[in-house]
Amino acid sequence: MPELPEMEIYRSHLERNCTGQTITQIEIGRPKSINVGVREFKQAVQSATLTGFSRAGKALVFHLSTGNVLLNHLMLGGAVFYGTKDEAPQRTFQVTFWLDQGRALWWTGLRLGWLHLLTPAELASYRADLGLDPLDEHFTTAYLASLLQGRRGKLKPLLVDQQLFPGIGNCYSDEICWTARIHPLRIAGSLKTDECERLWQATQSVLTDATARGGYTETPFHKGDQFTGGYLPHLKVYDRNGEPCPRCGTPIALVEASNRKVFFCPACQPEATPEISIATSARKSEAEPFLSADVK
Ligand SMILES: [Zn+2]
Incomplete structure (x- = not known):
């Protein structure tokens, strides 16, 4: 299962490639991977711009121009790929986001993983259940002890x-x-x-x-x-x-x-x-x- 370094790497890839891009079209291959109805999800996320990315433990946070966020946990076997339709891995996609520069984000292997639409308050509550990030400046030897x-x-x-x-x-x-x-x-x-x-x-x-x-x-x-x-x-x-x-x-x-x-x-x-x-x-x-x- 991807851990802090793997998710930090995803975060920096996403930050570099996708910040500022607008989600033009969404395909949901596995409705169980999302936390609301497909229609509601599309209404809330389609046309939003990806304004930034952060991490919450082993989960990725996609910040949207609407103010809401997408919280993504890849669990065991999940992966995100960025590319054109021709470059996409030859696998089943659970979720696809087409972006305005002609490429897409493809989620594969989300058997246990998920992509949830949350309000900022819901994200804050998720973060509150996690301990202090090990790379946070306040995570000192004394804190660890x-x-x-x-x-x-x-x-x-x-x-x-x-x-x-x-x-x-x-x-x-x-x-x-x-x-x-x-x-x-x-x-x-x-x-x-x-x-x-x-x-x-x-x-x-x-x-x-x-x-x-x-x-x-x-x-x-x-x-x-x-x-x-x-x-x-x-x-x-x-x-x-x-x-x-x-x-x-x-x-x-x-x-x-x-x-x-x-x-x-x-x-x-x-x-x-x-x-x-x-x-x-x-x-x-x-x-x-x-x-x-x-x-x-
Ligand atoms: Zn040894």
Whole structure:
């Protein structure tokens, strides 16, 4: 599923190519992808100009000249393509917006994804349910530490919780933990100050670097788009189980936790600092049965 970097890349592509263009015609191939009736949607969106684009966690916001917005979540497998009819991917389109310069925005793979028409107040309410964006200037080490403080849950499920770390998902949570040299299944509240600092640094560097290099989705935004997907070769652990850790050469491990795959290096992301191991070793086998069985 596209995460913060992928959606930032979409946002900049859209900003560059589509700002100021007017939506001349709309085709809805899958009415379930929108939140109002097809007729109402067309009446509200057709003839509107795209005035700008922003991001809300893993969702894109299309700002319209009418004052309303379109909130787009691609979920798993969704993609947006910009181009002429001849360039469009050979796939079924759930939504198509024809724009006044002769090209169109084509949405594909919106099986779980959606494109919703919202008022500014509805958008504000959606944003209010998300935590502070990890790339916001107020997202500091101290703020991150406050999110983890006292938490008895494991780090990975918290890192993908959109109310805490909006925009981070399965892939970048693992990349961030690897970069910070922290085991993704550590008890979140057990992280020390220096570990919170490392986690914050890793959050910033991984998300920024991935955005600058094109993210990991392989679906191009337009014909000849060589940028999108450029971060794929730079992933260190995600989907690389069995491959050598780029830092120490130990094979990358894969475990499952809370129904999620977790990729990490068992050597340079130790399960716990030695003093914590000693303190909890007596009840460890009870509390973390799958860890002792899977992490070797
Ligand atoms: Zn390693």
